[in-house]
Amino acid sequence: MEDRPLAELFEPATRERWRQAIEAALKGADFEKRLVSKTADGLRIEPFYEPAASVAQPVRAPGPWRLAQRIDHPDAEKAGAQALADLEGGADALVLVHCDARAARGFGLEFPSVDALDAALTGVMLPLIALRLDAGPAGFETAALLKQLIERRGDDPSALDLDLGLDPIGTRAATGRLDQGWEARLSEIVTAFAGYRGRAALADARPYHEAGASEVQELAAVLATAVAYLRALEAGGHDLALARDQIAVLLVADADEFLTIAKFRAIRRLWARVEQACGLEPKPLRVLAETAWRMMSRRDPFVNILRTTMASASAGLGGADSVTALPYTLALGLPDAFARRVVRNSQIVLIEESNLAKVSDPAAGAGGFEALTTELTEKAWAAFQEIEREGGIAASLESGAFAGRIAAVAQARARAVATRKEPLTGASEFPFLAEKPVTVLDVAPNPAASSEGALPSQRLAEPYxxxxxxxxxxxxxxxxxxxxxxxxxxxxxxxxxxxxxxxxxxxxxxxxxxxxxxxxxxxxxxxxxxxxxxxxxxxxxxxxxxxxxxxxxxxxxxxxxxxxxxxxxxxxxxxxxxxxxxxxxxxxxxxxxxxxxxxxxxxxx
The missing domain is CATH 3.40.50.280 (Cobalamin-binding domain)
Structure with a gap:
């Protein structure tokens, strides 16, 4: 008997042999039509890929991503109870959602004073967690209140992990209104928080994703926004290297695991290009993730658990530093303790039981992921340059140029939803007319604020x-x-x-x-x-x-x-x-x- 490795007894599995086997299985059917699909950006998704050559890829710092939970109950005392329950249940990061933020979805907290902020964080030891503010138009005021709270409590600023979430350009996209003088206000906040550990500015992709943006458009918008903040801080007298450290990005994770993983890997490559262009030695970018509002459904909402779990896993595998998953009943109202527990435990299973965070970049060398990452990076860089030629992201939003490009993609996606080329389980596919209602908290949502000039926000399932x-x-x-x-x-x-x-x-x-x-x-x-x-x-x-x-x-x-x-x-x-x-x-x-x-x-x- 031959003493040889088993693999040596077979012919090499070349691309040509795989293609021949596939063609035989298709029995004359068109390879392109049956097995090759395209993304909203026209990127080809092949049925098979060869192993990729090693590509230098910036990655998340070693260790698991943070599990972040939204705190959005309008009652400060009940919000504080939410926070403690989430932290005791395994979360290690909180997102404090202000009622003026679009992401509040009609709920959220109001902070008229530092006492109200303190009440929402009663019993929460800030040095032990990561905290992100999601305050939209009230961002600068809420950040100032947070500073007062930290000083009142006597916490060591260098021991904190803060994301102030200041995103005036994203707020412009979501509300139609740009805070005049935002550059100076951002610079002042950075100065006020000198010595604190964290980031002041956040380039947030959610307004663009909710408007229907493609992956390339989302990446380009985030990159252009981050560059605008970098310029504003440098113009405000801040050292460029220190200004770079004040910027984080938030990408949207949806249920397409391939594109989500590639998108999160691509943003790190794109930011490294910006750093190199600025003459800076690249450093790990702070990349936050939130699961997509666009994919949530009010019908058969339990399917949302599958969607958000897949999205959370994909963001984590793609290198997100922190993942916020939306509770499965959020489209129906303010989620109760059970819905919050389900979304929290889903991530705990991914991190603690499935060990998905053990490898810093599990997609490295995988042909499909490497190809998608590279193509997204190149196309997003070109889209970013187009925005820059238009005067930057703020100018492009004001002129309507960028919104027009997003609208074209959104229209194509709407056609795909209407024809079920993009199926929505529970809504357009496998609907269940006898479904039972789910429980949400008995809290009435706030009326929607006027948003003239804003990018639209629509879930895909709404027409159904x-x-x-x-x-x-x-x-x-x-x-x-x-x-x-x-x-x-x-x-x-x-x-x-x-x-x-x-x-x-x-x-x-x-x-x-x-x-x-x-x-x-x-x-x-x-x-x-x-x-x-x-x-x-x-x-x-x-x-x-x-x-x-x-x-x-x-x-x-x-x-x-x-x-x-x-x-x-x-x-x-x-x-x-x-x-x-x-x-x-x-x-x-x-x-x-x-x-x-x-x-x-x-x-x-």
């Missing part, structure tokens, strides 16, 4: 949620939802695939499907439709059955009083079907939102 809300209103008023009769033709084995597809598609709009075992007799089909009480119907069967039975079935349904008839499928010859009364076709890739809006109106009569 609006249809579901309308369906709930109909059920509350009449006792039943809008319904569609599934006109199943032939035995179950023949129609089941399309009837299941149709039932799920209509449920995404809150339209309940009335099913059956199938019909071969057209009179029986017509009688069943009349008995159902539905006003619309959808033919469901195979293409073979449609050729002979779809037209008579549509005519029978029309004669039985069907106001609108749909067909599940995309037949090559549709003219005869249209003449028989079929008005719409439900298939993978159709504009489902448009179809559901029409069907919901017609189902009500």
């Amino acid at each position: 949620e609006a249809l579901r809300d309308a369906s709930d209103a109909v059920r509350e008023r009449t006792g039943k939802r809008p319904a569609v009769f599934l006109a199943n033709l032939g035995p179950v084995a023949v129609h089941n695939a399309r009837s299941t597809f149709a039932a799920n598609a209509f449920a995404a709009g809150g339209i309940e499907a009335i099913g059956n075992d199938g019909f071969s007799d057209m009179q029986a089909l017509a009688d069943a439709f009349k008995a159902s009480g539905a006003r619309i119907a959808c033919l469901c069967s195979s293409d073979t059955v449609y050729q002979t039975e779809a037209v008579p079935a549509a005519e029978a349904l029309k004669a039985a009083g069907a106001g609108t008839i749909y067909l599940a499928g995309k037949p090559a010859e549709a003219e005869a079907l249209r003449q028989a009364g079929v008005e719409g076709f439900l298939f993978a890739g159709c504009d489902l939102l448009a179809l559901l809006r029409e069907a919901a109106e017609r189902a009500k009569g």
Whole structure:
């Protein structure tokens, strides 16, 4: 018997051999269409990659990322209880959310005095945790109050880990208003906090991500904002090296693990380029993460747990220093203790049980991640340069140039959501009409502030949620939802695939499907439709059955009083079907939102 390593007994697994194996498995199907996808920025996502050459990659300092929890209860005493519960439960960082910040989502705290701030942090030992302020337009005032609190308590400033979160440009993006004189105020705060450990300025990606920005646009906006703060501090008389230390960035983590990991790796490379251009020796950038508001859903909210867990893991693997995950019920109201515990424990499992933080850069050398990181870095640098040519991020926002580019990407994404090219589990895919309500705290949200000139903030699931809300209103008023009769033709084995597809598609709009075992007799089909009480119907069967039975079935349904008839499928010859009364076709890739809006109106009569 040969005493050789097993791998030597096989031919090398070259790219060409892999491609041949894939082509054989595709059986003539188009490789590009079936297996290659593209990001919102046009980056190719290949089905397989070769190992990558080693690339120098700035990384997070050794050790796990910090687990940060939002403190956002409007009552200061209850907010303080939230903070202590989170810290006792495993968190080691807090995010104090002011009611004026967009990220408060209608809740958050108000700090009219240092006493109010003290009340929210009662029992919290600041030197033992990391603290970030999320105060939006009230950022400078809240930072000043925090300084007063620290002095009152007598904490050692050098022992603290603070992120003051000052982001006047991000606030401009979120509110439409730019604080005049922000450069001088930022410089004054940095001077006031001399000797403190932490960072004053935060280049925050959330306003851009919520407006629909792509990964490249998000990176470019953050980089341009950080550079603007660097310039402002240098102009204010601060040493460039020390000014660099006053800047942190916050990126958004979503459920796409590949792009999220690559994005977090890319920002460190991009910042290193800025440092080198400034003649500075690169230092680790402070990179914070928050899971995406854009991906949260009010429907089937338990799916949000999966989304935020994936996003948290991806941010941590990508090198985030701190991760804030949104509780799964936040889109429905102020999360209760259970929702806060779930989102906290999800990260604890990732860090303590799954040991995801043991390796500083686990994506290093992986072909897919290295390729994405490099492409994102290059495209983001070019997008950053475009913003700089427009006069910087503040000028680009004022002119509307950057907002226009984001809007174009957001529009394309909206089309992808409408056609389910970008599926939303629980909203556009696998909706559950019988879902039970979840519990949130009985605290009314504040009314939304005027945001003229601001970048929009919209969750992807909102169009489907609006249809579901309308369906709930109909059920509350009449006792039943809008319904569609599934006109199943032939035995179950023949129609089941399309009837299941149709039932799920209509449920995404809150339209309940009335099913059956199938019909071969057209009179029986017509009688069943009349008995159902539905006003619309959808033919469901195979293409073979449609050729002979779809037209008579549509005519029978029309004669039985069907106001609108749909067909599940995309037949090559549709003219005869249209003449028989079929008005719409439900298939993978159709504009489902448009179809559901029409069907919901017609189902009500």
